[in-house]
Amino acid sequence: MARLEELDLPTFDHTDPEMRGDRFHAAMREVRAKSWLAQVPFGYMVLDRESAEFFLRTRSAIFPGMKIAEIFGVTEGPLYEEMKRNILHVNGADHSRLRGLVNPALSPRAVERYRPAMKGFLEGLLARAVESSGAGGGPGGSASVSCEFVEAFAKPYPSQVIASVMGAPLEDAPRLHHWSNWIQRQFDAASMATEIEAIDQAVREFYEYAEALVQARRDDPREDLISMLIEAQDPDHPPARLSDVECINLVFNVLVGGVDTTQSQLAHAVRLLAEHPEQWQLLREDPSLASAAVEEALRYEPITPFTARITTEEVVYRDVTFPEGTVVMVCAFTGNRDLDGEPDEYDETDRFDIAADRGRARALTFGAGVHYCLGANLARVELQEGLGFLARNVTALELDGEPAFEGVSGIYGLSELPVRLTL
Secondary structure, eight states: OEEGGGSOOOBOOTTOTTOOHHHHHHHHHHHHHHOSEEEETTEEEEOSHHHHHHHHHOTTEEOOHHHHHHHTTOOSSHHHHHHHHSGGGOOHHHHHHHHHHHGGGGSHHHHGGGHHHHHHHHHHHHHHHHHHHTOOBOGGGOBEEEEEHIIIIITHHHHHHHHHHHTOOGGGHHHHHHHHHHHGGGGOHHHHHHOHHHHHHHHHHHHHHHHHHHHHHHHSOOSSHHHHHHHOBOTTSTTOBOOHHHHHHHHHHHHHHHSHHHHHHHHHHHHHHHHOHHHHHHHHHOGGGHHHHHHHHHHHSOSOOEEEEEESSOEEETTEEEOTTOEEEEEHHHHTTEETTEEOOHHHHTSOOTTSOOTTOOOGGGOOGGGOOTTHHHHHHHHHHHHHHHHHHOSEEEEOSOOEEOOSSSSOOEEEOEEEEEO
């Protein structure tokens, strides 16, 4: 039996602002080749699927949100209240109750109803991109559109979807994106060190907005998420319903978890398809592969490469003692490259292939266990519609410049993705 501090472990700095793109991939390959466990700033990191599943699922570790608040001196104000009420930070019976109330509104069957709206948003964004580019007809009547994909598609699309799901006016989609972008930074150590006031302001503004929207839906219920939550009943304690505070915070969780994340995953998926033209051709020839392409993008380039847990008691795992209060970073990036719980040949699993048989292993990108991502079903449908739409409407997809990668601490996205679309 060994204690963590007694082990000679490789080190990895996931907070390094230069850790992105090819350098990130190479560093992950190197550290994974050395061990299943590494030392990182603030704690330790587990690197294979089995250990990732263990720490995501164990009841002896929780999301360290309030520890993050303590580290950065967040002890009061809107951000503190949001962190305290965020479903990520709620555990036990209260967590089960809240999940039970919101899950029906975001079930696989429930989110199917949003596909027509998603198609409409994508059609509008493509039409705008064509108009903005002044694309003219090419050989055979084709048109070439050069655009910055993040700004033209990946950024507006998820915020339009979330506005539709919430029941907010579509013209408010840019404001929802702004708030989500800032509030997500509570999960990035660098932003928490330098941008707390701006994050706090975004939380305050969204709380005011959501409170008014919930009241409007109480007076005028519709077929949207907020109306469903207002009517949600606790099946174990009828007719107990969500309080306004609980309803607002669940809407808050859906917003924050469903805009920047989907934007970033869609951008990476399109980048990967543009970088692998043979994969794009497969999707183009058979748009029904959109679902498989989504799963492969989630596996290969997870936009949440690291998820944190903190042990609430001493944990012994693989004959290693993790003391109470140990911060454990769970690496979805390397965990996703272990299939069915067994490490495979890294060269094979470190290959982007939308037609590969990956077995039944589900990507760890949405987490695992009781805190599995609340909006995973909605995100999958959005991504499927996005890739399927492009496959049906774009004959050629090419990079039109170098992608600009963001850092891997927090949400791992792209700030720019210049592409050329041949229609």
